[in-house]
Structures are given as structure tokens and as C-alpha cells.
Amino acid sequence: MQAAAHPATSRPPYRIGNTFARGLVWFRRDLRATDHAALHYALRHCAQVWCVFVFDRDILDPLLARGLQSDRRVEFIRQSLVELAGTLAAAGGGLIVLHGRAQTAIPALARALEVEAVFANHDYEPAANARDQAVRQALSAQACALFTFKDQAVFERDEILNGQGKPFAVFTPYKNAWLRTVEPFDLRPYAVEPYLPALAPVPAAYRQPVPTLAQLGFGASNLAEIAMPTGASGAQALFAEFVERMGDYGRRRDYPALRGPSYLSVHLRFGTISIRTLARTAHAAVLRGGADSAGAAVWLSELIWRDFYFMILHHHPRVGAGAAFHPAYDAIRWQDGDTGERYFRAWCDAATGYPLVDAAMLQIRQSGYMHNRLRMVTASFLVKDLGVDWRRGEQYFADQLNDFDLAANNGGWQWAASTGCDAQPWFRIFNPVTQSQKFDPQGRFIRKYLPQLAALPDKYLHAPWTAPETVLAEAGVRLGDNYPRPLVQHDVARQQTLRRYEVVKQVVKPEVKGAGAED
Ligand SMILES: Cc1cc2nc3c(=O)[nH]c(=O)nc-3n(C[C@H](O)[C@H](O)[C@H](O)COP(=O)(O)OP(=O)(O)OC[C@H]3O[C@@H](n4cnc5c(N)ncnc54)[C@H](O)[C@@H]3O)c2cc1C
Known part of the structure; x- marks a missing residue:
């Protein structure tokens, strides 16, 4: 049959x-x-x-x-x-x-x-x-x-290939091919309800409640405290709330103090909601045109990134085992020894002295979530300001993130470290202060996680070490005491990174794409 x-x-x-x-x-x-x-x-x-x-x-x-x-x-x-x-x-x-x-x-x-x-x-x-x-x-x-x-994907494995019948290694042409390929069939739900009579009751020998956390060997986490909605009902509630503001996604998604993204990643990770439901809604909004369509198109793109990284992991399983997507980048010598260890610990402990980075590291530790913009900023900071091997950050995120997914996490880290497919070019280096000024201009996100800096004027919040002593004293900020001095100077670190990445100069020539670019 x-x-x-x-x-x-x-x-x-x-x-x-x-x-x-x-x-x-x-x-x-x-x-x-x-x-x-x-x-x-x-x-x-x-x-x-x-x-x-x-x-x-x-x-x-x-x-x-x-x-x-x-x-x-x-x-x-x-x-x-x-x-x-x-x-x-x-x-x-x-x-x-x-x-x-x-x-x-x-x-x-x-x-x-x-x-x-x-x-x-x-x-x-x-x-x-x-x-x-x-x-x-x-x-x-x-x-x-x-x-x-x-x-769990709309398209998987070999379903989207390039003109030569090979897997894509660059996102935009993959996305265009994805959008050309998708049909209503691909987004249709797999009906379950009409066939439910085939469900059989659990045999007596297996009729037990779901094991408790203690039976599994774990204690309670702070899931209840952070009020994270769980299960299919939690996912539906989050999605219904997001759909109302999907049209604004493109405008709001980069500002961690705003409710911009959907917060659905943990639900996608554990499949409490179907990817088809999400992609169908976004795709329909794009096709309808109108007010929501621009935001829906940006959000659909993010869902396509998810398929893209599944596809990359499927075709290149070595990336999941620590290999750089572009092998040439495995020649880079990372900051190791005591300094590397001290830098890595300070990053994990939210003690870099760069407020946006530290606030983000507190967000992940306290909630298991980190805003996408901040994942990019903190990953870039670890790799390109501190010179620490991206694999250490990847592992730390894997331990902390509720939505940890090998394909997306590896893709994100290799993007930030410039070692991945379609990654940030190696000579583009995020400036953690200008990122902070741009994406948390009033410091609302920073103040939430770093109350000891709350009284600093916006002008100095993003780089407290630039504030005059009197301003610091008035705001109750004691650098080196209740908030760290910067671990490294960004300008110096940047130069070191450009030198560190010289081993890959032959692979991507900076003069072609704009050397020393800073975001
Ligand atoms: C260094 C780094 C590590 C990351 N690690 C993970 C991870 O372990 N798990 C994970 O799901 N995402 C990861 N991401 C991607 C992205 O940051 C999260 O998916 C997003 O922040 C989740 O929040 P949201 O559900 O509110 O996202 P939205 O902005 O509402 O996006 C909707 C969904 O699209 C998918 N998505 C969005 N961006 C990406 C992306 N860049 N790559 C793949 N899928 C994406 C996610 O499933 C997300 O839930 C990582 C990004 C970086 C830069």
C-alpha cells in the first residue's frame, strides 16, 4: 500500500x-x-x-x-x-x-x-x-x-540544491531557491485528528506518570520563575501573540529591550509547534502583501536560516564535531594558556567590562535565552576581541541555551568566527560599544541586567570607563569594584585579531571586500 x-x-x-x-x-x-x-x-x-x-x-x-x-x-x-x-x-x-x-x-x-x-x-x-x-x-x-x-524542516537534505545539483554554501541563493520551490503542499499540516481512533490505550505494565525530575536525577530549575510557557499550549499562546506583531518584526527584532522576536526557538527545538504552521502563516502574509508582509518576509527568512543550517550539518557533519566549515581557518592560533583561560572565564562570568556583552551573558545565564543580536555581539567579542577559540563559546552556549540546537548554534558560532559558510568576513569586527549605542540606545537592556550601572547617563553607559570620575561617583559606579574595568581595549584587540586571521588572507582577500571594516 x-x-x-x-x-x-x-x-x-x-x-x-x-x-x-x-x-x-x-x-x-x-x-x-x-x-x-x-x-x-x-x-x-x-x-x-x-x-x-x-x-x-x-x-x-x-x-x-x-x-x-x-x-x-x-x-x-x-x-x-x-x-x-x-x-x-x-x-x-x-x-x-x-x-x-x-x-x-x-x-x-x-x-x-x-x-x-x-x-x-x-x-x-x-x-x-x-x-x-x-x-x-x-x-x-x-x-x-x-x-x-x-x-522538523520544511526542506531537508537534498531537497534544495544549486544549479549543479550540489548543496548550497551561501544563504541568499539557498533562500531564493527555497522560495521558488515551496508549494502549498510543503506547508500543509499532517492531519492527525481524523485518524485518532487508531490510538491504543497504554498497556497496564506501562501505565505510569511521567517521571519526576528527581526520578531523572535532576533538581528544579528556575523555569517557573522565568515564566516560560511550555508544551504545545505554551507554543500556541506565544505564536498567537507574535502573529499580532509579526508585521513589526523587521523593525524591532534587533533591539534587545523590545519585544521584537517570537521567542519560539525552544518550542521549535522540541517540536511543541510545527514548523509548517509558522512558515505557512508567514508565507501567506508575504503573499497577501499589505502591512504585515515586510515583517513576515524577514521572519520567514529566519525560518529558512534554520532549514539552511540543518542542511549544512546534514551535508557536512564534520562541522558538528569541531571542524571549521572552511578548513583553512583551522590554522588560526587562538589565545590559549592562562590569558585565554582568564578571558574565557571573564566572558562566561559577565565580567568583561563591556556592559552590553556582560548584560547579554547575564541574560543567558539567568534565563537560558539570549537575543539574536546579542548572540552575534557576544560571540564576536569572545572570538575577535578576546581571541578565544570559537569552539569554547559554542560549548558554553550549548550548555546554557534552552533552544540549543547543534546545527543553528554551530552555524551561528562559525558565522561570528568567520570560519563558516556564508560567514561574517574575517576582517569585519563588531565594535561592542557602537553595537551597544546602536541597538540599546537608552540602555534599557543594560540597566535591567546591570543595576549597578543604572544611574549612569546614557552617554557613558555603553563605555563606563570613559566617564569622568565625578560622574561615576555620582552614579555609584566604582570601576574595578562594583563593575569591572574593560578586560581588553577594543582597538588593540582588533589589530591583534587582524594579525591572527592573516593565515587565512589567501582565502578571502580583504582588499576585495573592504579591509578592516568595523560594525
Ligand atoms: C552564536 C549564535 C548561536 C546561536 N545558537 C542557536 C541555537 O543553539 N539554537 C537556535 O535555535 N538558534 C540559535 N541561534 C540563532 C538565533 O539567535 C536564535 O534562533 C534566535 O535568537 C531565537 O529567538 P527567537 O525564537 O525569538 O527568534 P526569531 O527571531 O523569532 O526567529 C524565529 C525562528 O527562526 C529560527 N532562527 C532565527 N535565526 C536563526 C539563525 N540565525 N539560524 C538558525 N535559525 C534561526 C529559530 O528557530 C527562531 O526561533 C544562534 C545564533 C548565533 C549568532
Whole structure:
């Protein structure tokens, strides 16, 4: 049997050869029960369907081994699973939640439930692919199939190629090809509701509540305190609120003190909302024209960046293992030894003496979120002002970000370090003071995170060391005491960076694109 295609498309449908008596949907980065490719196909092709999520010890145990006591992401997942389990139960099924190694837990469960097929959605991270490969092999040894589907991207893998049939390495032509290719079919939801009668209740042996954080070995994080909405309902609420201001996205998105972006990244990361829902809404607003269309087009572009980086990781998995996209950049000698260590610690500890950088580093530590403009500024500062290896920053973000995603995080860091595909040219170096003046002109963001600087006049807030002693004293700012002096001088650091990157001069010639440019 062939899975029925969505109508009106030039693309071939997925083919599933059979119908099955029993199937299992394995949830991973797709914690919702609507518009879900794997769930859709399982419900259509199996008489009875169970659903499972595994808290994977291969992921969680290393976090615990590193001494982590709480993790907002584990708590976010847990709360989202409680909601998903409730939704599935209300529809006549339920969610089996296991705590073990997915590689062995999924084949064992499939055997115990005597399912003939497991259904899951594609992942693009090398470790996840290795896991899926191991599960596929184990399942096939017990005569069970593993079907996987595109779900978390609009276009994946080889779906968007350049004129030579090769993967793009530059974003704008990729985006243009993406926009030329997209059809209503690509953005259509995978219907789940009409097929829900195939959901089977959780067998008694597995009927347990979602494990508590303590059972998983974690303590509570500050998720409740920062009031982060979780689950599919949280994602829907955030999206509904964003749609009202999507038209302003292009104008507001660069100012961290404004509510400009959607804050949906953690929901996209864990799939509590479907990418098709978001892209369809933005695309429709663009096609409609009118007041919202410019903002919607900019936002759609950001969603396309997400597909772009998934595609890059898929075709170049070595970038996820620490390699520069352009190998020539691996010749750069980074600031190491005691100085490198001291610089890196000061950056992590929000003690660089550059207020915008420090405020951003406090934002990520306190909330697990960092505004996109600030990700660019802090990453650039670590690499191009402090000369520290971008991989150290990438790892720090991976530990801190709620929305940590290997493809986007690696792409962002390689962009900032100029080592990546379509990256910032190496000779363009953000000035942390002018970035601050431009994107936080009244210092509202800085004052929120650095109250000890709040009384400084705007004129000096972005570079407190330039303020006269009397102004500092009046504002209660004691440099070197309640706020650090600048760790490095930007102008000096800039010159060092230009020298450090000389090893790659042959790759990108500054005279061609404007040497020593500063933003
Ligand atoms: C150094 C660095 C590290 C980053 N690490 C991550 C990460 O680990 N996870 C992550 O999701 N994004 C990452 N980004 C991209 C971007 O900063 C975040 O996606 C964005 O800030 C999330 O906020 P939002 O949901 O409000 O975004 P919006 O501005 O509302 O954008 C909507 C969605 O588009 C996607 N998106 C936006 N910008 C990008 C981008 N440059 N690359 C890929 N996808 C994008 C995200 O899914 C985002 O949720 C990183 C960027 C940089 C410069």
C-alpha cells in the first residue's frame, strides 16, 4: 500500500508498503499531537498505535556526570510531556515514558508490544543519526521496520540544491531557491485528528506518570520563575501573540529591550509547534502583501536560516564535531594558556567590562535565552576581541541555551568566527560599544541586567570607563569594584585579531571586500 499523498504537488509521496496491526510512534524533537508526520503516518497505516518518549540516558547521564544539578531543558521537556500525555490520553491513547538508553529501550518496547513498525521523525545531528541507525538494525533483527519522516524542516537534505545539483554554501541563493520551490503542499499540516481512533490505550505494565525530575536525577530549575510557557499550549499562546506583531518584526527584532522576536526557538527545538504552521502563516502574509508582509518576509527568512543550517550539518557533519566549515581557518592560533583561560572565564562570568556583552551573558545565564543580536555581539567579542577559540563559546552556549540546537548554534558560532559558510568576513569586527549605542540606545537592556550601572547617563553607559570620575561617583559606579574595568581595549584587540586571521588572507582577500571594516 502507498501512503496517500497530499493533493496538488509535484513531489513524490512517502511510500509505506503495508498496513500493520500494531505500530509505535517514537517522539523525540516533536512533542505535540497535531500536524505531526510520524504520528499521521502511523495512525493511517496501523490498526493500533502506541506512543513512547525515552528520557535518554545517553544524553542525560553525561550532564549529571558533569555535576549539573538542574537543567531548564529537561524540565521543559518534562512539562511538555505531561501535556502531551494528557492530550493523547484524552484522545483514547496515552504516552509511555521510559528512562533508559533509547538504543535498547525502543527495540525492547517494540518487542514487548509486538509492534511491526516504529515511526519517528528525522533528526539531522550526527549522534541522533547514529542512534537511529543502531535502533533500525536492532529492530530489523526482530522483523520490525523503522519508518522515518521529514517533520522538523520544511526542506531537508537534498531537497534544495544549486544549479549543479550540489548543496548550497551561501544563504541568499539557498533562500531564493527555497522560495521558488515551496508549494502549498510543503506547508500543509499532517492531519492527525481524523485518524485518532487508531490510538491504543497504554498497556497496564506501562501505565505510569511521567517521571519526576528527581526520578531523572535532576533538581528544579528556575523555569517557573522565568515564566516560560511550555508544551504545545505554551507554543500556541506565544505564536498567537507574535502573529499580532509579526508585521513589526523587521523593525524591532534587533533591539534587545523590545519585544521584537517570537521567542519560539525552544518550542521549535522540541517540536511543541510545527514548523509548517509558522512558515505557512508567514508565507501567506508575504503573499497577501499589505502591512504585515515586510515583517513576515524577514521572519520567514529566519525560518529558512534554520532549514539552511540543518542542511549544512546534514551535508557536512564534520562541522558538528569541531571542524571549521572552511578548513583553512583551522590554522588560526587562538589565545590559549592562562590569558585565554582568564578571558574565557571573564566572558562566561559577565565580567568583561563591556556592559552590553556582560548584560547579554547575564541574560543567558539567568534565563537560558539570549537575543539574536546579542548572540552575534557576544560571540564576536569572545572570538575577535578576546581571541578565544570559537569552539569554547559554542560549548558554553550549548550548555546554557534552552533552544540549543547543534546545527543553528554551530552555524551561528562559525558565522561570528568567520570560519563558516556564508560567514561574517574575517576582517569585519563588531565594535561592542557602537553595537551597544546602536541597538540599546537608552540602555534599557543594560540597566535591567546591570543595576549597578543604572544611574549612569546614557552617554557613558555603553563605555563606563570613559566617564569622568565625578560622574561615576555620582552614579555609584566604582570601576574595578562594583563593575569591572574593560578586560581588553577594543582597538588593540582588533589589530591583534587582524594579525591572527592573516593565515587565512589567501582565502578571502580583504582588499576585495573592504579591509578592516568595523560594525
Ligand atoms: C552564536 C549564535 C548561536 C546561536 N545558537 C542557536 C541555537 O543553539 N539554537 C537556535 O535555535 N538558534 C540559535 N541561534 C540563532 C538565533 O539567535 C536564535 O534562533 C534566535 O535568537 C531565537 O529567538 P527567537 O525564537 O525569538 O527568534 P526569531 O527571531 O523569532 O526567529 C524565529 C525562528 O527562526 C529560527 N532562527 C532565527 N535565526 C536563526 C539563525 N540565525 N539560524 C538558525 N535559525 C534561526 C529559530 O528557530 C527562531 O526561533 C544562534 C545564533 C548565533 C549568532
